[in-house]
Every structure is written in C-alpha cells, then in structure tokens.
Amino acid sequence: MPHPLRTRAFRLLFVGRTLSLLGDAAIPAALTLAVYEATGSTGALALVLACAMIPKLLLLPLGGVIGDRFNARTVALLTDLVRCATQIFVGAELLGGSPELWQIAVAEVFGGAAGAFAMPTVSPLIRSTVAPSGLLRANSLMAVAVSATRFGGPALAGTLVLTVGPGWAFLLDGATFAVSAALLGAIDVEKAPIPRRSFTADLKEGWGEVRSRDWYWTSLVAHAAWNGAAAVLATLGPALVVGGQGGRGTWIALLQAGSAGLLLGSLLAGRVRPRRPVLVANLALATYAFPLVLLAADAPHWLTIASYGVALAGLGFLGPVWDTAVQSAIPAHALARVTSYDWLLSLGAMPLGYVLAPLAASAWGPEAPLLVAAVAVGAACLATAAVPGVRKFGPPAPEPKAAEGPEGSEGVKGPEGSEGSQQSKGSAPSGSSVAERTGTPS
Numbered sequence: 001m002p003h004p005l006r007t008r009a010f011r012l013l014f015v016g017r018t019l020s021l022l023g024d025a026a027i028p029a030a031l032t033l034a035v036y037e038a039t040g041s042t043g044a045l046a047l048v049l050a051c052a053m054i055p056k057l058l059l060l061p062l063g064g065v066i067g068d069r070f071n072a073r074t075v076a077l078l079t080d081l082v083r084c085a086t087q088i089f090v091g092a093e094l095l096g097g098s099p100e101l102w103q104i105a106v107a108e109v110f111g112g113a114a115g116a117f118a119m120p121t122v123s124p125l126i127r128s129t130v131a132p133s134g135l136l137r138a139n140s141l142m143a144v145a146v147s148a149t150r151f152g153g154p155a156l157a158g159t160l161v162l163t164v165g166p167g168w169a170f171l172l173d174g175a176t177f178a179v180s181a182a183l184l185g186a187i188d189v190e191k192a193p194i195p196r197r198s199f200t201a202d203l204k205e206g207w208g209e210v211r212s213r214d215w216y217w218t219s220l221v222a223h224a225a226w227n228g229a230a231a232v233l234a235t236l237g238p239a240l241v242v243g244g245q246g247g248r249g250t251w252i253a254l255l256q257a258g259s260a261g262l263l264l265g266s267l268l269a270g271r272v273r274p275r276r277p278v279l280v281a282n283l284a285l286a287t288y289a290f291p292l293v294l295l296a297a298d299a300p301h302w303l304t305i306a307s308y309g310v311a312l313a314g315l316g317f318l319g320p321v322w323d324t325a326v327q328s329a330i331p332a333h334a335l336a337r338v339t340s341y342d343w344l345l346s347l348g349a350m351p352l353g354y355v356l357a358p359l360a361a362s363a364w365g366p367e368a369p370l371l372v373a374a375v376a377v378g379a380a381c382l383a384t385a386a387v388p389g390v391r392k393f394g395p396p397a398p399e400p401k402a403a404e405g406p407e408g409s410e411g412v413k414g415p416e417g418s419e420g421s422q423q424s425k426g427s428a429p430s431g432s433s434v435a436e437r438t439g440t441p442s
Contacts, residue, residue: 004138009129009187016180017122018145020080023173025153026160027087028234029255030169033161033248034094035104036238044101046235046354052108052115053351057344059116064340065202067120068333076125077184079118084177086111091170119343120336127332128189139327140270143320147263151256158252206337209330215278215389216329219322223346225380226285226315229292229373231353236366240295254305261309265316272317278393279385281321284314286381292374296367325393 004010035045066075086107093099093107122142130138160169197205210217241251265284274280291308330338353373360369384390 004130004134004141007130007134009189010126010138012183012187013125013129014141014145016183017142018149019176020173020180021146021149022153022156023087023169023176025149025259026157026169027153027173029153029157029252030161030166032234032238033242033251034099034166035101036242039101043358045238046358048101048105048108049231049234050351050354051105052112053347053354054112055109056112056116056119057348057351059113060119060340060344061203061206061337062199063117064120064206064337065199066117067124067336067340068202068206071189072121072124072128072336073184073187073189075117076121077181079114079121080177080181080184082114083111083118084174084181086114087170087174087177091167091174094167094170095165116340120340123327123335123339124332125189127335129187139323140320143266143269143316143323144263146319147259147266147316151259151263153259155252155256158248158256161248161252202337206334206341209334209338210341213329213389214387215325215393217345218384218387218390219278219282220342220345222282222285222380222384224349225377226288227347228349228353229288229377231350232357232369232373233292233295235354235357236361236370237295239361240366250301250305253301254308257305257309258312261311261313262316265313266319267316268313269317269320274321275394276391277321278325279390281314281318282381282384282390284317286378287311287314288381289374289378292370292377296370296374 005014031048032045035048039045090104090107093103126138126142156172157166157169160166160172210220237254238251241254242248287307288311291304291311294304294307326338326342357369357373360372
C-alpha cells in the first residue's frame with residue numbers, strides 16, 4: 001500500500017500541521033515564564049491560562065457540529081488565520097517591553113475560541129486526505145510529529161527566552177500558522193455528508209455515540225483527571241521551580257524531559273501491541289502521579305525531571321493507541337462531534353485546576369494541591385480497569401494486505417465486533433486530547 005506521504009494532499013497537511021505544532025510547542029514555556037516574570041503572580045498566570053481554555057470548552061460542541069456539517073479544510077484554514085493574528089499580537093506586546101496583562105488575556109480568549117473550531121477538524125482532514133488502507137500509518141506519523149515537536153519546542157522556547165526574549169516565540173508561532181493556512185489552501189478534501197437536522201439533534205447524536213460505549217466515556221473521565229492534575233502542575237510548578245527549587249533552567253529541563261518521554265512513548269506505541277490497548281494506555285497515564293508527589297516533596301531535581309519524563313512517556317503511548325481505538329469504532333459521519341466531546345470532557349477539568357490550585361496553595365501551601373492532584377489522577381486512571389468495556393476492548397483486526405483487494409479495501413471487523421468497510425471508519429485526533437491534550441505544562 002502506498003505511503004501516506006506520497007499523497008500530495010496529506011503531505012501538505014502533514015507539513016503544515018508539523019510546523020504549527022512546532023510553533024505551538026514553544027508557547028507554553030514562553031508564556032509561563034513571560035507572565036510569571038512580568039507579574040510575579042501565580043494568580044495572573046492562572047488567569048491567562050483560563051482565558052485560553054474556557055472559551056475553548058464552551059465552543060467545542062459547536063466546533064464539532066461545524067466540523068461535521070462544513071468543509072473541514074475551510075474551517076481549519078480560517079482558524080489558522082485567527083490564531084496567526086492573536087500570536088503575532090501577543091508577541092508584539094511582549095517585545096514592546098511593557099505588556100498589559102488584560103490585552104494578553106483577551107488575545108488568549110480569541111485564540112482559545114479558534115482552537116475550539118480547529119481541533120475537531122483534524123480527524124476529518126486526515127480521513128479525507130488518506131486512502132482507507134493508510135489511515136493507521138497516517139495517524140502514527142501525526143503522533144510522531146506531535147511528539148517530535150514537543151521535544152524540540154521547549155528547547156526552542158528556552159533558546160528564544162534566554163537570548164532574544166519570549167515575544168519572538170509568539171511571532172514564530174504566528175508565522176507557522178500563516179504557512180499552515182497557505183498549505184491548507186492548496187488542498188482539496190471531500191466532506192462526509194450528514195442529513196440536514198437541527199443543531200440540537202446533531203449534538204444529541206454525537207453524545208449518543210459517546211455514551212453508548214463504556215470504554216470511551218469512562219476513559220474520558222480518567223483523561224479529565226489527568227488534565228486537571230496537569231493544570232495544577234502547570235500553575236504551581238513555575239513558582240516552585242523557578243522561584244526556589246532550581247530556576248528557569250530546571251523548569252525548561254523538566255519540560256524537555258517530558259517532551260523526550262512523549263516522543264519515546266509514541267514510538268513505543270507503534271511497536272508494542274497489547275491485547276488490551278485501552279486498559280494498558282489508561283494505566284500508563286497513572287504514572288503522572290509520581291512527578292506531582294516528588295515536586296510536593298521537594299525531591300532532588302533529577303528525580304523529579306526523570307519522573308516527569310516517564311509520565312509523559314505514558315501520555316505518548318496513549319496517543320496512537322487511543323487514536324486507533326477511536327478510528328476503529330466511531331463512524332466517519334459523527335467523527336468531528338465525537339472528537340469535540342472527547343476534547344470537552346478530557347480538558348474540562350483544566351480551568352478548575354487553574355482556579356483552585358493557587359487558592360489552595362495560598363490556604364495550605366503548594367504541597368497540598370499537588371498531593372490531591374496526584375491521588376486524583378492515580379485513582380481515576382487505575383479505576384478504569386474495573387470497567388468491562390475497557391478490559392474487553394481488543395486491538396482492531398490488522399489492515400488487509402494488498403493481495404486481499406484493491407488498496408486493501410476489504411471489510412474489517414472493529415474491536416466491538418461490528419463489520420464495516422474501512423471507508424466508513426474515521427481517524428481520531430493526532431495526539432490524544434489528553435495532550436493538548438496541551439493539558440501538559442509543555
């Protein structure tokens with residue numbers, strides 16, 4: 001079967017997506033250090049992070065409906081242009097030398113709103129630019145691109161922050177969105193038709209696809225706990241590390257270790273095929289409890305950094321495994337809506353973590369919310385082992401060989417035992433939504 005990168009449409013999509021991911025990967029570290037150093041307040045940092053997340057959460061269901069109803073390429077192109085403008089604006093503010101917190105917060109609101117419409121388009125775009133026989137390989141390529149850019153992003157951010165300032169990281173990100181929009185403009189994609197119905201009916205159908213699968217919605221609860229814990233670390237981590245436990249270099253090293261772990265986990269997922277993929281992937285997420293505990297205990301820097309690398313390796317492993325599970329079980333016509341609920345439930349705990357973490361730290365010290373977050377993420381991820389659907393969910397049947405039919409188009413059976421052509425299967429978002437599913441502080 002032909003390699004996905006030999007297809008012009010997917011090649012352009014892959015290049016544009018990789019460039020924008022590289023620019024995005026440099027932003028969290030640059031934004032965290034810029035806001036904290038400008039204000040010295042974890043509350044101000046939490047406000048900016050929440051301004052990006054809350055509109056994203058509120059608009060994600062609408063973004064899912066729009067992604068299924070309209071051309072995904074057009075929606076993605078427009079959102080790229082909006083995010084290009086917001087990142088360039090923030091970069092200019094930071095380079096001006098006297099950034100206004102409220103202006104940065106407003107820009108993050110617009111960027112977060114654009115993200116709500118952009119995220120559900122990833123799966124339909126991949127599905128529309130790759131032959132059915134190449135979907136799994138294409139998803140793996142996207143997952144590796146996510147991991148690789150997260151590996152290089154913190155190093156790029158650190159170089160820019162320590163040399164020319166964090167504003168240039170935002171200008172770079174804006175430029176990558178501009179290039180991505182230009183490449184999307186050169187792609188022609190088809191849209192999976194859906195019947196004309198009311199907005200409410202579309203939402204209900206998407207939610208019905210979610211709640212009918214216990215392995216799906218219970219895993220999303222665990223993913224939500226992971227993201228809530230990541231929000232606590234993202235909010236309190238800079239104050240503990242930059243403010244006393246090692247400085248900016250240690251914080252950047254921690255982010256870099258996480259990026260390396262994410263890449264290694266993604267590569268491992270392509271080689272290891274467990275019999276119970278969703279169960280193993282959820283258990284791997286439970287390792288995020290370790291860096292939270294070590295950070296609260298003021299453990300040696302190297303140990304905290306290493307544990308964070310292991311925890312993000314668990315996230316990297318989950319990404320391709322979760323993508324494959326979703327693409328083998330969710331119909332293509334509902335993929336954007338199901339994906340939007342995936343993002344919504346997975347990321348829903350993050351604003352709560354952003355708000356409660358500094359309040360709890362003020363009342364009881366930063367150790368208390370870090371330990372509570374560790375218990376929550378460990379218990380939620382381990383508890384999915386008790387769900388029958390999680391335990392029984394097996395890997396999809398291997399892709400048919402070329403000899404079995406033209407381009408491997410013979411029907412396959414999904415993990416839930418339902419017969420269907422691969423043409424009817426969608427692909428999950430590249431990189432699970434836990435990673436934002438940049439719910440991590442990287």
